[in-house]
Amino acid sequence: MGRAALGGPRVKLSDMSRAPLRFFFDYVSPYAYLAWTQLPALAERHGRTLELVPILFAGVLNALGTTGPAEVPRKRFYVYKHTHRIAHDLGVPFVFPAAHPFNPLLALRVTAAVRETEARRRLVAALFSAAWAGGGGLVEPERVEACAASVGLDARALLAAARTPEVKEQVRLNTEELLALEGFGVPSLLADGELFFGVDSLGHLERFLRGEDPLSLEERERLRTLPMAASRV
Template identity: 45%
Template sequence: MFNKPNHLYYFFDFLSHNAWLAWQRSAKLATQHDLILEPVPVVFAGLLKAHNQVGPGEVPAKLRWMTWNVLRKSKQHGIAFAPPHTHPFNPLIALRVSCCDLPRAQRFDLITRLFSATWAESRAVSEPDVVSAVITEAGLNADALMAEAQTDAVKARLRENTDAAIAAGVFGVPTMLVRNELFWGFDDLENLENFLDGADPIGSDKEIYAGWFNLRASAQRKR
């Protein structure tokens, strides 16, 4: 499903502040390397469940560190950033709207506006009225899109996106996938760029690293 070599697949959920930050740079990266950026809405909670993880917000010490981390990155890169209305929140309405059939430019603009509403304007994109307002601000038919977002076809599309992402090895957001290589998080954009420039530090011969993936466990944490 994600095997087009000229595509840069961008897996995201509006829940993620790092996904908002990375979204600001991914289009430019794709253009610089003659790639087609393909945004793929997924349900972050579904990824967590599939991989038996908890979200960063569920670990108080990690949440505090990550908040300072993303604040630093937003300042460093000049990206508008504000506390979300609530967090965590239910992103399903916004994700389903992002799965609706729209011309490419309109879909990209709507995704950007929904991200901005969440992470730059502190608006409650978990609420239908807010999502509807963002759609209207994008110059689109809010009633039609909100109705389409509730259809079985669109709901299935979001589930299929999430299942296919899990099958491809995606475990978090944002994740970028290009030529069967995964890059996770805003901080991995540098590695993505090196890979696209042909300057990946590990090179192309991955067989020499096989030992890293054949380690056996000699202890196991109790759960």
């Protein structure tokens, strides 16, 4: 995985109909975890493969000069309640870590070090469970190592790989890819060139994949270039 190609030959619609869904995520986000619990089944329903792309959410925030939801005191408590309620609606396990936000960088780099698709999927499931389903958290390197070992991977080799310049660069390139796609947060899903943000957009994503998106190409372009009549800046 590398930087998304922004040019190149046009892809025929028939070829795009089975294009992979690219899931940009960071373990620090409870919304990314909640989206993850639904995405493998969603992709299977639509005959798509799911590409798991670890990015550094903090890098996105820094690039855009914004703050994360958990960094806004009044929003922080609401987000924590909101995610609990979504988890209840979805019927998935949800246990907040001992502290939040936490540093997810090692877990992201270990994930990027795993190239094989199914092995990466097993690792992502284990790391998300550790962070958000009562699995002990991801703060200590030992917890990340234990997650890798629990899904049959060479944990020590992966932790060593996570310290290499190549793997560190891959996470940076993944983050830049999302920014190049005009992404601004996690979870983000790329489907046939269209970006969807947030766990609450999964229904819209499914409608799009069925060819039932209520937004025409013309209306999307009009909204993209809509002028501003007022600004606080």
